[in-house]
């Protein structure tokens with residue numbers, strides 16, 4: 001798919017972000033995520049991939065630049081309101097409540113947005129269809145589930161808020177090959193069948209290239225390469241030649 005196709009849902013424009021005032025990790029970062037596509041941000045450890053997602057979700061305030069959600073600069077919009085605008089974030093570090101049941105975790109994802117009981121029940125059912133194992137284990141304490149199943153609970157809980165734009169940071173870290181495949185399949189399904197737009201950060205370069213439409217490669221907090229995922233077949237060229 002060529003660069004110019006598809007409505008832009010999220011844009012990071014000339015973004016400078018850091019953890020300290022005068023030290024920008026991200027320098028003039030430019031990223032566009034287009035509707036119903038998976039856009040990947042790839043790059044070495046510590047390059048600033050997670051930092052970029054934190055800035056989009058409002059956990060870090062950029063020192064310069066814009067974060068545009070459906071054309072609106074959301075830099076001054078608090079995270080809670082970003083969520084109401086359809087943004088969701090699955091962080092690199094899991095954030096589920098391990099001492100609560102699967103069902104309670106999912107309910108929490110729904111109640112935050114004051115949906116009615118019927119709507120929550122429908123959303124839960126949709127999640128159980130995505131991950132049937134969660135229905136089986138819905139009364140079980142989440143901490144007792146396998147790592148992969150806990151990841152499914154986390155993804156499902158995030159989807160309870162019905163996001164349109166999903167930020168996902170290394171969704172398959174620590175998962176078995178089989179579970180990873182399931183998670184990637186699910187990301188594709190979310191864009192193709194449920195109309196979501198995804199900005200994906202991943203270390204699993206081959207997998208990410210396989211499922212993504214468009215790819216950005218960062219180096220030292222800056223854009224290095226970008227292009228349709230199909231242009232990155234030559235991994236050597238894309239990643240390891242400075």
Ligand SMILES: Nc1ncnc2c1ncn2[C@@H]1O[C@H](COP(=O)(O)OP(=O)(O)OP(=O)(O)O)[C@@H](O)[C@H]1O
Nearest residue numbers: 019025043044045046047048049050051052092203
């Ligand atoms: N909370 C923090 N306070 C200060 N510096 C931080 C903090 N979090 C990350 N950094 C620094 O910011 C830089 C970018 O980190 P970031 O987590 O965005 O990298 P990443 O590309 O996601 O790496 P990885 O692939 O290892 O997850 C690193 O140099 C890191 O040490």
Ligand SMILES: [Mg+2]
Nearest residue numbers: 049050051092
């Ligand atoms: Mg990271």
